[in-house]
Amino acid sequence: MPHYRAELHVHTVLSACAGIEMIPPIIIETVQKLGINLIAITDHNSGANAKSVMDAAKGTGVSVLPGMELETAEEVHALCLFDTLEQLQCLQNIVDTHLPPMQNNEDFFGSQLIVDKHGNFLVKEDRMLLTSTSISIQKACELVTEMGGLFIPAHVNREANGLFSHLGTIPPDLSTDIFEISRHITRETAFARYPELKNFHVIQNGDVHYLDGFLGAVELDLQTFSVKAIADYIAQNY
Ligand SMILES: [Zn+2]
Ligand SMILES: [Zn+2]
Secondary structure (H helix, E strand, O other), rough: OOOEEEEEOOOOOOOOOOOOOOOOHHHHHHHHHOOOOOOEEEEOOOOOHHHHHHHHHOOOEEEEEEEEEEEOOOOOOOEEEOHHHHHHHHHHHHOOOOOOOOOOOHHHHHOOEOOOOOOEEEEEEOEOOOOOOOOHHHHHHHHHHHHHOEEEEOOOOOOOOOOOHHHHHOOOOOOOOOEEOOOOOOHHHHHHHHHHHOOEEEOOOOOOOOOHHHOEEEEEEOOOOOOHHHHHHHHHHH
């Protein structure tokens, strides 16, 4: 059965807070060196660089899931992972109409760059992506799940944009059972601090903004390759 070492939370130069080196060929080269063969591209409120990373990965043995890190109306971050770019685009269309009409302050936040598979600059994204949409966490989870995607509240233990600091507790009507903790906490500490997490499946990612941020802590054995198969494996093993 194919074995995957995964990093399911990776930013590119489209995220204002990510390093300028986070371009498709360098990301792929770096994960290959680290023995990571599955990544998800999760820029803030946008999937515009996902295709370029998928293209850069062709023939390398690295699988790339298209995704985004959505910021909900409650300012909670959540990974939205898909099998296809078409599914991601469906979510993008909704996100685009739920982002505030604000311009990115490049000097303060950094630039948001859309690049091709070689990392060449194509377009600068001028809208401010690093902000909350007007989609509630429940609605976002519903939408992503209906589209066949995987919805994973991100770095739930973190003060900034983490579920617990913003909502206090896991909403009972939230229809997901996989949660991500940040790299800065152990599983044991997370379970001690947030006992309700014990009722769910918990994974840890690097929330990679720079090349030294890869953890590769999610290991999966998958008979078939899909986000559904990934969710099932996590549900049984984490
Ligand atoms: Zn985040
Ligand atoms: Zn992130």
